[in-house]
Amino acid sequence: MSEDYYDSNTSYKAQSSETISSGSGSVSDIDYVKPKEVPDQELYHGHSFITKYIFCQDAKVIGVQYTLTAVFTGIIGLILSWMMRMQLGFPELFPVLTSETYYQFVTMHGMIMVVYLLTALFLGGFGNYLIPLMVGARDMVFPYVNMVSYWMFFVAVLVLMASFFVPGGPTGAGWTLYPPQTLLEGTPGSGIGIMLMLISLALFVIGFTMGGLNYVITILQARTRGMTLMRMPLTVWGIFTATILALLAFPALFVGAIMMSLDKLLGTSFFMPTIIQAGEMLEYGGGSPILFQHLFWFFGHPEVYIVALPAFGIVSDLISVHARKNIFGYRMMVWAIVAIGAISFFVWAHHMYVSGMSPWFGFFFATTTLIIAIPTAMKVYNWVLTLWKGNIRMNVVMLFCLGFLITFVNGGITGLFLGNVAVDVPLSDTYFVIAHFHMVMGIAPVLVILGAIYHWFPLVTGRFLDEKLGKWHFWITFLGSYSIYFPMHYLGFIGVPRRYFEMYDSPYMTSAVGMNQFISLAAFIVGAAQFIFLFNIIKSLKIGKLADKNPWKANSLEWYTPNVPPVHGNWGDKLPVVHRWPYDYNVPGAKEDFIPQTTPPSEVKDTGVEKT
């Protein structure tokens, strides 16, 4: 990566000396940027309501569509978690919930939150909205395919939701869908429910692939003049790397889903050994349940980073803008994102230490897993070092960033427990695991999403979200979710197993009853606080404070469109030209405390700009 950076610098200089010899007059030569190599993109402009807002090819509208759909499924996931917490905290108050429905809710909650909320929101939502704007493109390179991508996702969500209404209900196999469990009758929804789940996932993967190719190709091919890879905002780096991970990881899930469907429908035995259920020998034989686990986690672990890397990128930009300071160690940050992405394909079996796979794998996967902690820790250091000697605005966006840091560090260090194979043995399949992954890939990314929405809401709508409601929203969400998951680690120490419908007859677990009630109460409150947020959005859309252009005084391109909110085509007649990285805040000697990416060097000659 560092070579790339230097290359771009030297070629920059070589080009400029050429222009001196050819004597190009009007532009001062230090401002020279290579001319465009491809003609401007022609876009299809919608004219009717349907082509502008429904079957729309504008990446920004598609981004909003993705966001709204993902948030809608997320609210369902949230309500499901309330039901589960009701059962775990107050089983006697909520006798309607049976163990069948409980396990169905567990399954749907997990799948919705990981795939249909977080993945769709980060890549489909933020990716679509921000990539073209941040790299200075007019739109995604394949706008039509991009539109189809959203509608595939929409159908995937419909199919998933339909499973609530079919006979037998949705699958209750756990979000990991482990066979043989998934296909057998001891599991709710083992008939139509699981098929709908597999179809929905397949549709999601197909839709995502369309979107994902768009994101990658747009970033590689459609960057504007001067936007070298090493001048891209970290948001784009995060989404870019995550998309590549997803393009490589989702096929494993896709293949797993197809093989499982064949086991279900045609009676093949990819994952099904000889099984005797309720005294009856089933017709399967010779398959391997562990094979599915490998396929699932070969997708599932990169999936964690598919969610985390965009969050890493976005939070870097938010922290830098609101601490009024350059992101510390940009090249290290890029390197770390890429390294995490690459290593994430070699750690999947740390989810399977006690799965019965060859125990020798434990050595390899424990080592790779702990190695991935190093680039991750570097990112944390660089975030907090960005705060150091900054000029930190303590607004809602920054609060969400700080909340993210604390939550993420907490969730990250518990990963050191679970990744270390021998330590994982007593802790796996307990509440410690639940606490760990909710902290690190539930709450932490969600805090980034919320912060990002407060940050970019003025760009999308031209109005601010209410700051006061935002502060309430932040503190309830952060403190509430911390008090849900922090004590939960300790229940895991006792040995309280996960995925238990009820458990309190065990002697050493009775001490957990009170804590479980407390956790449930906190979960109800945190969930309710999200409705404050929804209210804030609706209210601010109508009567929110009007935002000026670039209200946060940020440097990156998305704030420099001629129209705010940006219109279709983003840039009016002329594409922007980029002269520097997006992190020139408080440069010594500069008039203002920020230098936009579009400012040519001749305008800031007397400043101490170190990096372009």
Added chain:
Amino acid sequence: MHPGFIFLAVVIGSVVFHLVTPWWWTDIASNWGGMDDTILLTFWIAGGVFILVCLFIVYCVFKFSYKEGRKAEYKPEDNKLEKILTWATALGVAALLAPGLVVWSQFIKTPSNAINVEVMAWQWGWQYRLPGEDGKLGTTQVTNISDENLFGINLDDPYGKDDILIQSSELHIKKDKPVKILLRSVDVLHNFYVPQFRAKMDSVPGVVTYYWFEPNKIGEYEVLCAEYCGVGHYGMRGTVFVDNEQNYKNWLNEQETFSDVMAKFEQIKLDVNKKLAKK
């Protein structure tokens, strides 16, 4: 109130909670103290990093809160600092990993004097098989499984005849004698887990998985299924008794061997045939 105070309270609250928590691991009853020690070591190293990073954040929040006109520092990179941090982290990670891998290498190597105990899991319960006088378990095959032969023991395997079958969820083991748990399942994934022994492993239909431990405290322990296995998962419990030599022998003598069970079934068949003949 300055938000820094609340973040500080979160850090202090976490530490205090850790110190006074009544929720801690159960008293260990096996040889896997190494796992507990590695967890404690991880607590010290990782917990220390957590506290330092959080306090650093809190300090920055207090010290560098926005003031109109103040200049933030402009320093894109600091190679030396980044290098130091990378190596320090690598060192910390290595310090966690090394003891973890040592414990793991002990975990996967069963001592030669361990008693084999087969744990057979089904939806939703446990049963067990112990080797008989010959000290060896008979070979098995899933397709042999029937009402008479719940473990699917191969009838022509001489080692199988004297295997002790425990068709109950209660298992007894001997104190200070290593046990190798051989896990089988007839239907779905399960996991034989006793929190006090720390160890666990999934049982997978179609293969035999294993783990070992040495019980070192006499008592009665609850078995939990730790791998989701369907709607009855949470009720899939069992009991393990760790006995002294004498009690263990007494218990063992009361159990039936595979031959006993087969003979019983033969007898029942004869009785039924006789009855039919009389009619």
